[in-house]
Amino acid sequence: MAEDEGNIEAKGDSTGTSAAISISEHLSAWAKSSLTGLFPEQAENLADVNVVPTGNPEFGDYQCNECMRLGKLLKRPPREIAQILKDKAQLPECAARIDIAGPGFVNIFLSDEWLAGYANDLPSDSRLGVPETGGGRTIVMDYGSPNMSKPLHIGHLRSPNIGSTLDRIFRFLGFRVLSDNHLGDWGTQFGITIMGYRHFGDQEAMKTAPMEELERVYVLSYERGKEDPAWIDQCRGELVKLQSGDEENTALWKQFMELSLQELDRIYGRLGVSFDLVRGESYYRDQLPGVVSELKEQKIIRESEGAQVAFFDDEKLPPAIVQKSDGGFNYAATDIATVLDRVNEFNPDSIVYLTDERQQLHFNQFFAICRKLGVEVEMKHVWFGLMRLPEGAFSTRDGNVIRLEALLDDAERRATEIVKNSSTEMSEEEHREVGRAVGIGAVKYADLSQNPETMVTFTWDRAMALDGNSGPYLQYAYARIASVHDKYVERFPDMDLEKFVILITEPIERTLIVKLMRFQEAVIRAADAYRPSVLCDYLYDLAQTYSTFYQNVPFLKAPEGIRESRVNLCGVVAAVLKKGLELLGIDTPPRI
Ligand code: ARG
Numbered sequence: 001m002a003e004d005e006g007n008i009e010a011k012g013d014s015t016g017t018s019a020a021i022s023i024s025e026h027l028s029a030w031a032k033s034s035l036t037g038l039f040p041e042q043a044e045n046l047a048d049v050n051v052v053p054t055g056n057p058e059f060g061d062y063q064c065n066e067c068m069r070l071g072k073l074l075k076r077p078p079r080e081i082a083q084i085l086k087d088k089a090q091l092p093e094c095a096a097r098i099d100i101a102g103p104g105f106v107n108i109f110l111s112d113e114w115l116a117g118y119a120n121d122l123p124s125d126s127r128l129g130v131p132e133t134g135g136g137r138t139i140v141m142d143y144g145s146p147n148m149s150k151p152l153h154i155g156h157l158r159s160p161n162i163g164s165t166l167d168r169i170f171r172f173l174g175f176r177v178l179s180d181n182h183l184g185d186w187g188t189q190f191g192i193t194i195m196g197y198r199h200f201g202d203q204e205a206m207k208t209a210p211m212e213e214l215e216r217v218y219v220l221s222y223e224r225g226k227e228d229p230a231w232i233d234q235c236r237g238e239l240v241k242l243q244s245g246d247e248e249n250t251a252l253w254k255q256f257m258e259l260s261l262q263e264l265d266r267i268y269g270r271l272g273v274s275f276d277l278v279r280g281e282s283y284y285r286d287q288l289p290g291v292v293s294e295l296k297e298q299k300i301i302r303e304s305e306g307a308q309v310a311f312f313d314d315e316k317l318p319p320a321i322v323q324k325s326d327g328g329f330n331y332a333a334t335d336i337a338t339v340l341d342r343v344n345e346f347n348p349d350s351i352v353y354l355t356d357e358r359q360q361l362h363f364n365q366f367f368a369i370c371r372k373l374g375v376e377v378e379m380k381h382v383w384f385g386l387m388r389l390p391e392g393a394f395s396t397r398d399g400n401v402i403r404l405e406a407l408l409d410d411a412e413r414r415a416t417e418i419v420k421n422s423s424t425e426m427s428e429e430e431h432r433e434v435g436r437a438v439g440i441g442a443v444k445y446a447d448l449s450q451n452p453e454t455m456v457t458f459t460w461d462r463a464m465a466l467d468g469n470s471g472p473y474l475q476y477a478y479a480r481i482a483s484v485h486d487k488y489v490e491r492f493p494d495m496d497l498e499k500f501v502i503l504i505t506e507p508i509e510r511t512l513i514v515k516l517m518r519f520q521e522a523v524i525r526a527a528d529a530y531r532p533s534v535l536c537d538y539l540y541d542l543a544q545t546y547s548t549f550y551q552n553v554p555f556l557k558a559p560e561g562i563r564e565s566r567v568n569l570c571g572v573v574a575a576v577l578k579k580g581l582e583l584l585g586i587d588t589p590p591r592i
Contacts, residue, residue, distance in 0.1 A: 020131050020132055020133065020135070021131050021133070022131050022133070022520050022521060022524060023062075023094070023517065023520065023521075024050075024051055024052060024053060024062065024521065025131075026092070026094075027051035027062050027064070027092060027094075027108060028049055028050050028051045028064075030051075030092045031049045031051050031064045031066060031085075031106075032046055032049035034085060034089035034090075035049060035066060035070065035085065035089075037089070038084055038085065038088055038089065039070065039074070039081075042070060042073060042074070045069075045070070045073055046066070046070075049064070049066050050064070050065075050066070051063065051064045051108065052064075053518060053521055054107065057511065057514070059099075059101060059105070059107045060098075060099060060107030060108050060109045061108060061109060061110045061514055062107075062108040062110075063105055063106060063107050063108065064105075064106040064108065065105055065106075066106075067079075067081040067082040067085065067104040067105070067106060068103065068104050068105070071104060077103075077104070078103055078104025079100060079103060079104040080104075081104060082100040082104045082105070082106050083100060085098070085106060086098050086100060086106070092108075093114070094110050094111065094114040095108050095109060095110055095111060095114075096109050096110065096111035096112070096114075097109050110514070112504040112510060115504060115510060115513045115514065115517070116501070116502055116503060116504050116513065118513065118516075118517055119502040119513045119516060119569065119572055120501050120502050122516065122572045122575065122576075123568070123571060123572060123575065127172075128519055128520075128575060128576055128579050129516070129517065129519060129520050130172065130173070130519065130520045130523050130524075131173075131520060131524075132173060132174030133173050133174060133524060134170065134173045134174030134175030134176070135174060136174065136175070136176055137175050137176065137349040137350075138175070138176045138177075138178065138346060138347065138348040138349050138350075139170055139175050139176070139177050139178070139348060139349065139350050139351070139352060140177075140178045140180060140342050140346060140348045140350075140351045140352070141163060141166065141167050141170070141177055141178070141179045141180065141351075141352050141354075142163075142180050142182045142351065142352065142353045142354065143159050143160060143162070143163020143164065143166075143167070143179065143181070143352075143353075143354040144159055144160040144163060144164075144181040144182075144183075144268065144273065144275065145159060145181055145182040145183060145184065145354075145355070146159075146183065146184060146264065147183075147184035147185075147187065147189055148183055148184055148185045148189075148256070148257055148260040148261075148264075148280070149189060149190060149193050149214050149218070149256040149257070149259075149260050150189065150193075150211075150214065150215055150218055150260075151211040151212065151214075151215050151263065151403055151404075151405075152263065152264070152267055152403065152404040152405070153402055153403055153404055154387055154388070154389065154402045154403075154404050154407050154458065155356070155386060155387055155388075156404050157271075157387060157404055157407075157443070157447055158354075158356065158384045158387055158447055158452070158456075159354045159355060159356070159384075160268060160271060160273045161271065161273075161444055161447050161448060161585070162354060162382070162384060162447070162448065162452055162532060163179075163273075163354040164179070164271075164272075164273045164585055165448055165532040165583065165584055165585055166352070166354075166382070166526075166527070166530060166532065167179050168582075168583050168584075168585065169523060169526055169527050169532070169535070169583050170527055172523065172583060173523065173524070173527055177276075178276050178277060178346055178348070179275045179276045179277070180275060180276065180277040180278070180279055180342075181275040181277070181278040181279075181280075182279065182280065182281065182338065183278065183279075183280030183281065183282075184280070184281060185253075185257060185280035185281055185282045186243065186280065186281035186282040186285060186329075186334060187239075187281060187331060187334075188235075188236075188239060189218065190238070190239055190242055190249075190253060190256070191235040191236055191237070191238040191239030191240075191242070192218055192221045192222055192225070192235045193214060193217060193218045193221065193256060194235075194238040194239075194242070194249055194252055194253075195221045195231070195234055195235045195238055196217030196218050196219075196220050196221030196222075196224075197214070197217045197252065199217075199220075199221070200216075200217045200220045200221070201213070201217055210259045211259060211260070211263050214256060214259065214260075221235065236324070236326055236328060237326070239328055240326050240327055240328045243285065243327075243328060243329065244327075263405075266405075267404055267405055267408070270408055270440065271408075271440065271444070271585070272440075272585050273585075279338075281334040281338075284334055284337035284338055284341060287337040287340075287341065288329045288333050288334065288337055290337075291333055291336050291337045291340070292308055292322060292323050292329070292333060294373075295308070295310070295322060295336070295369070295373070296308065298372070298373065300369060300372045300373065301322050301323075304319070305325060306325030307321050307322075307323060307324050307325045308321070308322045308323035309321050309322065310322055310332070310365065310368075310369050312365065312368050315368050317361070317364055317365055317368060318361070318365075320332050320362075320365040320366075320369070322336075322369075331362060332362065332365065332366050332369065335362075335366045336366065336369060336370070336373070339351065339370055339375055339377070339379075340373075340375070342377075343375060343377055348377055349377070349378065350377060350378040350379065350380060351377055351378070351379050351380070352379075352380045352382055352530070353379070353380070353381050353382065354382045354383075354384070355381070355383060355384075356383060356384055356385070356386055357383045357384065357385055357386070357453070359381070359383065360381065360383055363381035363383075364381075367379050367381070380530070382452065382530045383452070383453065384452035384453065385452070385453060385454045385455035385456065386455050386456075387447065387455070387456045387457075387458060388455065388456070388457055388458065389402060389457070389458055389459075390457055390458075390459055407443065407458075408439070408440065408443065411439035411440060411442055411443045411463070412435055412436050412439035412440065413435075413439070414439060414460065414464060415434075415435040415436070415437075415438035415439035415442060415464070415472070416431055416432060416434075416435025416436075416439070417435075418435075418438070418464070418472075419431050419434045419435045419438060419592060420435075422592070423591065423592065426591070430591075433589070434589045434591070434592055437475070437586075437587040437588075437589050438471070438472050438475055438589075438592065440586075440587075441471035441472065441475055441581075441586040441587060442463040442464050442470060442471045442472050443458075443463060443471075444471060444584065444585055444586055445463070445470055445471030445474070445536065445584065445586060446458055446462060446463035446470070446471070448532040448533060448536055448584055449469055449470075449532075449533050449536035449537070449540075450533055451531065451533050452530070452531060452532075452533070469536070469537075469540045471586055472592075473540075473543070474539055474540065474543055474577065474581060474586070475581070475586070475587075475588060475589065475592060476592050477543040477546065477547075477577065478574060478577045478578060478581065478588045479588070479589065479590060479591055479592045481546060481570050481573055481574040481577065482574045482590055483591075484555065484567060484570040485497075485567060485570065485571060485574075487556065488555075488556065488563075488567045491556055495564065497564055497567060497568060499564075500561065500564030500565060500568060501565065501568070502565050502568050502569050502572070503561070503562065503565040505562055505565070506552075506553055508545075508548060508549045508552055508553060509549070509553075509565075509566075509569065511545060511548075511549075512545050512546065512549050512569065512573065513569070515541065515542050515545045516542070516572060516573065516576055518538065519538065519542075519576050519579075519580065522534055522535050522537075522538035522539075522580075523535060523583070532584060535580055535583060535584065536584065538580070539577060539580045539581065539584075542573065542576065542577065542580075543577065546570075546573050549569075553566065555567065555570075
């Protein structure tokens with residue numbers, strides 16, 4: 001067994017930076033080298049040994065199920081293998097003991113001493129124990145990306161919200177992330193809007209409420225197309241004119257774009273979402289003819305009823321139109337041009353796209369085309385269900401839109417009311433600022449805390465619940481925990497907290513420190529699964545464990561030493577909550 005494999009340096013080197021691997025990985029390395037040392041002839045089968053966190057503390061803090069697999073291979077009872085591991089392998093330094101459970105599970109119990117040491121190292125670790133697993137690998141993240149010239153409705157929240165959260169999580173894990181807001185600024189809706197604007201546009205309204213007006217003419221034009229096929233052809237014709245550089249349409253396009261971008265900046269600003277790149281579809285317009293020729297040459301597309309179409313006979317996918325019979329380029333064409341450009345310019349390890357569930361077919365087809373083209377970068381479509389209010393669905397086309405901006409206004413207004421009632425000592429300005437943070441946090445968290453692949457029905461009760469899994473609940477929890485420190489300083493102004501270490505004197509303290517240690521796993525799992533909800537669940541669980549701690553042991557009344565240990569432990573819980581909420585893009589006002 002390699003000598004240092006089992007020694008976990010929880011905080012890495014002495015400079016206070018975290019290790020590059022997680023505790024699970026350290027323990028996996030320990031189990032692997034121990035088992036390989038004991039059963040050298042099985043080395044090949046032990047290439048991938050996993051130690052995972054346990055859900056139930058009765059079964060230790062981590063568990064290893066490899067003895068079950070090894071038992072089968074060796075034709076020996078797994079318990080016997082586990083027993084050999086227990087008797088012969090040197091325990092990892094962090095562990096107090098290992099137990100064998102059931103048919104041959106190995107449960108690892110960390111030592112209290114090591115756990116207390118872990119907690120004591122956290123305050124000086126800006127990463128709070130989270131390893132840098134990214135190793136500088138590059139990810140292009142494509143999110144936000146709304147279709148322009150229409151106002152944003154509440155369905156436009158999830159992509160920038162989930163996308164920017166994953167973006168922060170990956171950056172924190174040490175990936176090099178390039179975020180790109182791939183605006184839909186070159187597609188079908190411009191033909192529809194241009195026709196609508198020409199026939200129904202109201203110049204006055206364009207001055208006073210331009211986005212509403214653009215939406216109005218879009219809806220009228222879209223509705224007209226439903227009854228009148230000639231109208232649809234004209235809309236398509238306007239798009240082709242725009243795409244081939246027609247002066248008048250280009251001027252309209254520029255005007256609509258400018259207005260939409262102003263709205264987008266304002267709303268994304270409120271959501272705290274910004275990008276490294278904002279390259280709309282139009283950025284790639286000159287590359288589209290070349291892409292189509294290349295696809296033709298490689299026989300990936302061929303003509304069918306005048307259009308250029310990709311067929312996927314072997315992949316069981318329906319055909320995808322890349323260029324329409326009128327010469328207009330489709331969504332797929334731009335996405336191919338975009339991927340080639342990104343590979344060329346950034347040489348990423350992966351590209352991640354966030355859109356709603358309705359685009360799954362598009363991405364399957366587009367990824368299939370990329371494979372045929374020999375594009376090697378890993379590509380991932382992260383899709384999410386629609387978001388709606390309980391009243392029913394909404395869509396721009398049907399005209400019953402719930403504007404995202406209105407939702408944010410409402411959230412801030414409601415939260416400000418709550419804060420006004422609960423914190424009468426604050427100034428009006430503070431009420432507004434805290435109300436903003438709580439309102440926006442509530443909306444974001446209501447979305448992030450759901451499994452993305454489900455539909456979210458947004459309700460104020462749930463988003464604002466002060467006693468449930470909500471943004472405001474966690475913000476309150478943070479403020480309350482942070483205030484323990486202030487109360488301590490008030491009572492014991494002459495004590496130097498930093499001189500005291502964190503001790504484990506009660507089981508709940510151990511439980512809480514184990515939860516703090518799970519932060520690294522929550523962040524890594526959220527990234528691996530592309531699910532911010534994993535981190536939300538973790539933070540909610542941490543806040544609840546903290547509550548149990550706070551309610552069950554004395555703080556300021558505890559004897560000196562233990563008192564300081566508990567106040568210091570509160571400090572670490574507050575730091576982890578703050579960091580977790582920061583990764584979710586949620587502010588943590590010190591007082592609420
Ligand atoms: N503009 C598209 C829409 O609003 C989403 C674009 C997603 N990104 C991409 N590269 N296709 O539906």
